[in-house]
Amino acid sequence: xxxxxxxxxxxxxxxxxxxxxxxxxxxxxxxxxxxxxxxxxxxxxxxxxxxxxxxxxxxxxxxxxxxxxxxxxxxxxxxxxxxxxxxxxxxxxxxxxxxxxxxxxxxxxxxxxxxxxxxxxxxxxxxxxxxxxxxxxxxxxxxxxxxxxxxxxxxxxxxxxxxxxxxxxxxxxxxxxxxxxxxxxxxxxxxxxxxxxxxxxxxxxxxxxxxxxxxxxxxxxxxxxxxxxxx
Numbered sequence: 001x002x003x004x005x006x007x008x009x010x011x012x013x014x015x016x017x018x019x020x021x022x023x024x025x026x027x028x029x030x031x032x033x034x035x036x037x038x039x040x041x042x043x044x045x046x047x048x049x050x051x052x053x054x055x056x057x058x059x060x061x062x063x064x065x066x067x068x069x070x071x072x073x074x075x076x077x078x079x080x081x082x083x084x085x086x087x088x089x090x091x092x093x094x095x096x097x098x099x100x101x102x103x104x105x106x107x108x109x110x111x112x113x114x115x116x117x118x119x120x121x122x123x124x125x126x127x128x129x130x131x132x133x134x135x136x137x138x139x140x141x142x143x144x145x146x147x148x149x150x151x152x153x154x155x156x157x158x159x160x161x162x163x164x165x166x167x168x169x170x171x172x173x174x175x176x177x178x179x180x181x182x183x184x185x186x187x188x189x190x191x192x193x194x195x196x197x198x199x200x201x202x203x204x205x206x207x208x209x210x211x212x213x214x215x216x217x218x219x220x221x222x223x224x225x226x227x228x229x230x231x
Contacts (some may be wrong), residue, residue, distance in 0.1 A: 008033070010058055014069070018052045019076070021069060026057030027179040031215040035208055038153040039174070040068040044079035044088075059174040064142050067103075071096040093150050105146035117147050119163050124173050127184075132229050134167050134191075136184065141172035155187040159194040181221050186211040188228040 008028050014021040029037045033048060039059075043051045054072045056065055075092035079085060100106070109117030122143045127136040144152045148163045155171045158164040169187050171180055186207045193203035214221045 008055075013056075013065070016054075016069070016073065019054055020052060021054045021056065023058050024055045027176065029055075029057075030179075030182075031212075035212045035215070039064075040072055042072050042076045042079075044076060045085055057174075058176065061142070061174055064145070064174075067096050067099050067145075070099050089151075097150055100146040100150070103146070105143060108143070109147050119148070119165055122147070122170075127171065128230070130229050131231060134169060134188075134229070136169045136171065136188075138173050139170045141174040144170070144172070155183045157187050157191040159191050160200060181225065182211050182215055184230070185214060185221065185225055185228065188225070188230060192228055 006028070008024040008026075010023045010025055012020055012022050026037060026039075034046065037046065038057070040054065040056045041049055042054050043049045046055075049055050054069065054076070056068055059065075071092045074095045075085075075088045078088040078091055083091075106117075109121060122139045124138045124140050127138050129135045141152065149161065152161075153172070154175055155169065156164055157169045158166050161170075164170055169184070169191060171183055171187070175183055189210055190200075190203045190207040193206065194200060210224060214224055
């Protein structure tokens with residue numbers, strides 16, 4: 001980590017053997033160190049994290065920490081033995097998914113005669129309906145991860161996730177309010193580009209650049225959102 005940046009630590013909450021588990025300021029990390037930092041991380045995935053530390057993003061709801069720690073323990077041990085990340089995450093996801101099932105999240109969505117749960121059940125509140133017809137919803141991120149996609153992070157929309165209803169953008173309720181505008185910008189920009197025919201990788205890369213620019217220059221956020229139809 002560059003010496004000019006402040007440490008992102010908020011609170012040490014636990015210790016597993018030699019590993020300290022820290023709650024960190026994820027918004028600061030995404031704005032100054034790594035815009036792709038997600039809900040949690042460990043050294044072999046993010047080299048700027050010290051070897052014997054796990055970082056968990058500060059959440060609006062601290063009800064998924066045990067899932068994340070179990071995931072990190074599996075991922076860390078496998079990568080320490082030389083397994084590539086793309087293989088280690090599959091194994092770690094299996095561990096995490098098993099814990100989520102035991103917690104009963106999936107059973108909450110069971111319904112007869114349907115293979116897939118009702119995605120509307122994860123809606124927490126409607127943030128705004130745009131003139132374009134797009135509805136932006138704050139959703140229960142824990143349930144989205146438990147029931148639909150364990151790797152769901154920050155936000156998403158119907159052009160990326162098949163479980164998101166048509167013309168909807170979802171924002172994870174675990175993202176703190178002062179960071180939601182940047183996530184919203186990314187998702188709206190990305191969706192608008194994909195709706196015009198861009199492939200995901202190109203749209204995501206441009207949206208990440210725009211998000212990063214606005215994180216470094218917050219005065220640009222309002223106009224950038226307006227350009228994407230957030231009137």
